[in-house]
Amino acid sequence: MPDPLLYFKSMCVAATVSAIVVLAVVGSTRPVSKARLNFACVVGIGFGLLAGENALSMRLVWPPMNGLDRFLTIVIPATLAVELIAGFRSVPDWVARFLRIGLASMIPRILLHGSVYLSGSTKDWTPWELVTLLAVCVALLAGVWSLLSWLSRRSPGASIPLALCLTSLCTSVTMMMAGYIKGGIAGFALVATLMATTIVSMSIMKRAGAPLKLDAPAILGIGVVGLFGLLIIGRFFGRLSTSCALVLLLTPLLCWASETPLLRQRKPWVVGSIRLMRVAIPLVVVLAMAKRDFDRNLGRLLGKVEAPTFRLDRERAH
Amino acid sequence: MRRVFTTLAMTLAIVTAVCAGANSVSAADEYAYDLVHSSITFKARHLDISWIHGRFNEVDGKFSLDRESPSKSKFELSIKTDSVDTANKARDEHLRQPDYFDTKQFPTIDFKSTDVKAIEGGYEVTGDFTMHGKTKKITFVLKGGKEHDFKGTKRVGFSTELSLKRSDFGFDKNAIGPIGDEALIIIDCEGVKK
Numbered sequence: 001m002p003d004p005l006l007y008f009k010s011m012c013v014a015a016t017v018s019a020i021v022v023l024a025v026v027g028s029t030r031p032v033s034k035a036r037l038n039f040a041c042v043v044g045i046g047f048g049l050l051a052g053e054n055a056l057s058m059r060l061v062w063p064p065m066n067g068l069d070r071f072l073t074i075v076i077p078a079t080l081a082v083e084l085i086a087g088f089r090s091v092p093d094w095v096a097r098f099l100r101i102g103l104a105s106m107i108p109r110i111l112l113h114g115s116v117y118l119s120g121s122t123k124d125w126t127p128w129e130l131v132t133l134l135a136v137c138v139a140l141l142a143g144v145w146s147l148l149s150w151l152s153r154r155s156p157g158a159s160i161p162l163a164l165c166l167t168s169l170c171t172s173v174t175m176m177m178a179g180y181i182k183g184g185i186a187g188f189a190l191v192a193t194l195m196a197t198t199i200v201s202m203s204i205m206k207r208a209g210a211p212l213k214l215d216a217p218a219i220l221g222i223g224v225v226g227l228f229g230l231l232i233i234g235r236f237f238g239r240l241s242t243s244c245a246l247v248l249l250l251t252p253l254l255c256w257a258s259e260t261p262l263l264r265q266r267k268p269w270v271v272g273s274i275r276l277m278r279v280a281i282p283l284v285v286v287l288a289m290a291k292r293d294f295d296r297n298l299g300r301l302l303g304k305v306e307a308p309t310f311r312l313d314r315e316r317a318h
Numbered sequence: 319m320r321r322v323f324t325t326l327a328m329t330l331a332i333v334t335a336v337c338a339g340a341n342s343v344s345a346a347d348e349y350a351y352d353l354v355h356s357s358i359t360f361k362a363r364h365l366d367i368s369w370i371h372g373r374f375n376e377v378d379g380k381f382s383l384d385r386e387s388p389s390k391s392k393f394e395l396s397i398k399t400d401s402v403d404t405a406n407k408a409r410d411e412h413l414r415q416p417d418y419f420d421t422k423q424f425p426t427i428d429f430k431s432t433d434v435k436a437i438e439g440g441y442e443v444t445g446d447f448t449m450h451g452k453t454k455k456i457t458f459v460l461k462g463g464k465e466h467d468f469k470g471t472k473r474v475g476f477s478t479e480l481s482l483k484r485s486d487f488g489f490d491k492n493a494i495g496p497i498g499d500e501a502l503i504i505i506d507c508e509g510v511k512k
Binding site: 065067117119182297298 | 406408409411412415416417420421422423424425450451452488490
């Protein structure tokens with residue numbers, strides 16, 4: 001049964017651990033280099049996720065049995081490893097790009113491993129359709145990741161990772177309302193740890209007197225992969241509709257709206273607020289639709305009886 | 319030329335004798351699962367005050383019965399998890415999701431016998447039961463086994479009840495709340511002789 005208090009507790013644990021680890025790794029170094037901050041973010045997100053999932057009693061399972069296990073045991077650690085390597089100053093840009101593209105091309109295949117989609121036990125998918133499906137998934141992930149990275153380099157700011165957090169939170173809640181509770185709650189720790197890492201990174205930069213333009217590729221990469229992973233398991237194993245999954249995946253791209261000539265020269269906090277507001281609009285619509293579907297379908301299973309069909313009269317029963 | 323013909327004839331004779339011998343020593347009768355006259359139903363506690371009933375509509379299986387040497391008998395059953403039916407569409411959809419049967423990852427529930435013993439009124443069957451990606455050895459009593467000839471088709475029927483804990487098969491413990499951990503599975507099946 002859903003336990004909101006437990007979810008809140010796990011989010012607090014994940015956020016606290018992430019914040020402490022990031023602060024501990026950065027230490028009192030001034031000025032903070034981009035590579036060091038990126039390293040601190042990867043380590044902070046990793047420990048935060050472990051703590052958050054542990055608070056939710058979600059263990060890393062080996063061998064992973066289902067899509068969620070593969071997401072938590074293979075995809076997230078692989079992304080952390082790629083971002084860790086890519087963040088080192090000595091690693092050339094082309095190597096980092098190659099690693100990220102390699103990871104993006106493998107994620108859909110990993111998540112769908114052993115399922116009816118790949119084993120051929122479903123008549124719904126021909127091999128050709130399956131190849132197309134995997135290619136489209138890879139293209140979508142690579143496309144969203146590239147566009148957000150480009151935006152982050154062009155106009156850096158905390159609003160991009162925060163938009164990813166908002167979208168991931170909305171995805172988690174939507175998945176839960178569609179009936180996949182465990183898949184939904186897996187996203188809560190991810191959201192909390194990404195949010196805490198972003199806020200702490202911003203505060204570190206402010207303390208160091210650096211301009212408040214956060215450009216931490218690790219937060220962005222893990223955020224995009226986390227969102228994509230949640231959507232894949234929600235769509236292919238849960239009951240998340242294709243249109244809903246697509247809207248949620250593409251929503252963070254609305255941050256690009258701030259790049260119009262009219263808005264681009266505004267103050268950073270104005271640009272950030274506009275980005276978050278633009279992202280929030282479709283998310284509210286998705287949540288409203290998910291709530292409507294929940295009331296229509298699953299709400300009845302939770303005890304909402306429409307009309308009494310019989311009445312037990314205890315006095316007359318004798 | 320004569321030698322070639324002699325060799326061919328002898329080979330043919332040996333092969334025929336071997337085949338005939340093989341047929342005569344095999345006493346096992348093969349049966350196919352008859353979906354029309356069989357049912358696999360289950361029930362689980364709801365809030366610990368009542369029972370929820372359901373069934374699986376798509377099942378495949380076969381069994382071979384060796385009445386002279388029962389240990390050589392074999393039972394196999396494969397249940398399509400997607401066919402779960404509790405007379406409520408929304409609940410069925412929920413049960414297909416990863417918190418319960420995870421039908422896209424685990425499309426079937428399988429049973430394959432490893433040991434069969436004849437007992438009074440039926441058989442004691444031990445085998446590997448695979449559900450939700452986990453395999454466990456289970457033993458149950460299969461009642462029946464009488465053969466009936468109906469309009470030239472030989473049929474045999476069995477029935478059994480077994481109790482399983484969902485938590486033993488990797489089901490999400492958080493989903494074990496309003497619906498009880500223990501599920502009672504009732505199998506009544508008929509086999510048609512091949």
